Every structure is written in C-alpha cells, then in structure tokens.
Amino acid sequence: MRKPIIGITSNLDSIAATSASHDEFVFVRSNYVNAICENGGIPLIISSKIESEDAAHIVDSLDGLLLIGGQDVDPRFYGEECLIEYCSSIQDSGVPYKRPLRDKPNHLRDEFEIALYFAAKKRKIPIVGICRGYQLINVAEGGSLFQEIEINDVLHTILPDDIIPDHEVLLQENSHAHQVFGATCFMTCSIHHQGIKHLGHDLIATGFAKDGLIEIVESPDPEHFLIGIQGHPERSCKQFYEHNSLFSSFIQACIDFRYRSQHQKLPA
Template sequence: MSKLIGITADVFLGETTAINEKLMDFVPRPAVNAVLAAGGIPVSLPYIPKEKINGLLERLDGVIFPGGPDIDPTFMGEEPIPELGVTNRDRDVFEIALVRTAVATKVPILGICRGAQIIDVALGGSVYQDLESQYPGKVLKHHQSAPGDQPTHFVSVDHDSKLFKTIGDNVFVNSRHHQAIKAVPEGLHIVAKATDGVIEGIENDDASVQAVQWHPENMWEHDSRQLDIFKDFIERI
C-alpha cells in the first residue's frame, strides 16, 4: 500500500486572482511530483491549530517540510536583524509543533531547505538569520541566479551517514537560501557541508529525521540521486 506523505504548505500572503482573496495555501508541484515518483501519495498540510496535530499525524506515514520564508528568530531567543527576510509566525508555530510531535511519536520526517532549518530550530538548534552577514567565514553564493533545476556548488557527505548510502559523496546541488543552520542540537548529526563549511545536511541516528539544505525536488528529473532521497525516505517508513 502506498504511504501517505504530508507536505507542509506555504501561504501566499498577497492577493491572488485564483481565489480573489489573500492567504492562499499551496504546496510546490515539484515536491508533489517527487513524492509520486518515489511511490508515495502526497497530502497538502496547511497550518492548523497545534491541538489538532496528534490527530493529523495518526493519518500520515511521514511528513516532508519543504522550503519557504525565513524563520522568526524569536523562536531561538533572538531579536530580528535588518537583513531578516519575510517571516510567517503562524507557519513556524505549526511546523515546530509538528516536528516535535512527529519525533516524539516516531513519524519519519524529511526537511528541504527551510525544512532543514525548522527541524533544527524545533529540536533546539539555531540558524543564521542572514548567512552572508553573520557567517564567520567567506561564503559561496548560496542563492543562485541560475535556473533552480541546475546545480551550482558541491557538497561533501559524511561516509558514515545514511545520506551517503543514498547519494554518495561530492554531490552537485542547487542552492536557494539565505538562512542556514548554525548550531545542531543533541540527537542530530551534521552529515553534509558545502566547501565553505556551511551545513547542508543533518540526520539522527536512524535517519527517521533527515534534512538537506538544497532542493532535490527541483533536480530529481535530471539526477536520479536526488529522487533517491525521496525513495529512501519512503522506504524507511
């Protein structure tokens, strides 16, 4: 039986002609297609009240946290810096609670870009509010101008990780983010880095929690290793 995979929805904050009002929930079509290609059934998850999360997870086999806006720094005990981008506190509240409940109830989760960051923050880590201005070293260009389905920099992967078993080492990836993981909490391990040292992958001991900083959903049609991330996630379920 195909596994039901929830994908948390973003919210289009402006007005749209599609429904002639503001606040339209949406899930990126490439992520939907990647889950389908990997053998799962995707389910859109707009943010809902925290008290409904247990009932939601009872119906799902796994959850994917995709990209989206910046994370509100107050969840890390920080005030916002001028370089902080658009945030959506309501989505943060929902996803942080969803991550924590999924981990507590052993529902596997996969993070993509912002998804990696929200998993990290939810479990006690922190992110750079703005990578370029806060990172202590010289950074690569992590918000590419090239088309999103094209790779632009390389990532090294820890050979002892589940991620390495899935995609190998020296992976050529795309890059579309200006926040990034800063500190990883206890229970999670850094399993991939860019050549400038920026964290590009995290997972726990059994990879029931796994996340990458790039966007495999935009590359899987041209790079089978990127689809393997979704396949292995579903197989672990």
C-alpha cells in the same frame, strides 16, 4: 498494502487570482508533490492554519512527513531579534538584510510545524526537511540560524538575474545520508539566504558545503529515518540521481514504518 500517505506542509500567501483583489491561498509547489507521487507515495497537503494542539491527530494519519521550503523561520524561536527588513517593494530575492515580504516569518506557521515535527518524531515517523524545513528541524531541536549567510567562495542564494547556482555537498562516509544518497559528494541547487549556525541537540551534521556550512543533518537514532537538507532535491531530482534517491529511500522508509505499525504497538 496501500501506498504510504505523506503529509506535506504548505505555504500561505496573498495572491492575485481572477480579480484585481488578492485572495489568500494555501499552496505547495508541484515539484514536491511530483517527487512523492513518482516514488510511490500519496501526498496529503497540510495547512499551516491548523492549530498546534491538533498536530498529533494529523500525524496519527500519516506514514511520513515532508517539511518544505518557504518563509524564514522566526528568529524569536532561537532567541534572537529579527535583523532583516522585509519589504513589499522587493519583487526579486533582495539583498542581505533587505528581503521581499514573502520571506517574512509567520510565527503561527512555525509554531504549528514545530509541533508537527515533534509529534512525528515521537512516533518515529520518517521525516524529510527541505530548505526551510531543514532549518525548522534544527530550530526545533534548540539550534540557531545565520539570518544572513556570509558570502564566501560558495554561492548559496539565487543570483540577481534569477540564476540558481549549484554547489558541491560533501557527505561523511558511513553516515545515514551516505547510504541514502549513495555518494560522498554530489551537486545541489541553492536558493537560500539562511542556514544552520549552531546545530540542534538531537541532530548529527553529516553533509557540508566547501565553505563549511552544514548542508545535511540526520537523527542519531538508527531506527528513525530523519534527514534534513538545505538544498532543493525536489527541483533537481530528475537532473541528479542522488536527489531522487532521497525520495525513493524516504518512501521505502514510510512503507516499512506502516508495516511495522501494523505489527507492533507504537508509543502513543
């Protein structure tokens, strides 16, 4: 049996290349791709410029879906006006309510990835959402986000000197996440300024930071491998074994899905 094909969503940005002018690039940080390859999957990069009505056709070719990090989710999808000013002059991570232009929401990307998520969910294709991907899953399920997380005892965002802070994640015992990560507490790295405010309808929160912010969500359906994580396991999977356990479990779930799909008729 061939390796499972994992669709990976992508970012779109205007980047200076070999000339003084900027070109538009579709790109994925290599650590997402590496995490899939090193655990036995075949990565397939999906452009966000694809039309939403084609999402189901893409999913038909996949054994798993990885929703990656990137721009903020457009708050109009959860019924709020945008409270953040996105500025081209900011080259670092910015400050609350004043963020770099690269973080500005892309409504069409959100629309497409929400369609992609629901198409994968309908077929019970294994799904992992990381950072923005985790937030997008929550918004797709009718939840909402903090546009800026209040700074308390836990540092959730990159520091001005570009140091990425780590913090603990506490998992509920006997949850799917507990089984996948093999622990009830582990460290994660955080470079996000938004997070879940109201949990989506068809999700269970099973991982939390010490300040109470939701860090991990999963599906209530025991037959569907669906995990969203606010941190960045693709960055630290070689440092913390629990993070690589997520990717190895994800790939195994994709292998199992492919096997089942070959032996039974799945919903169209």
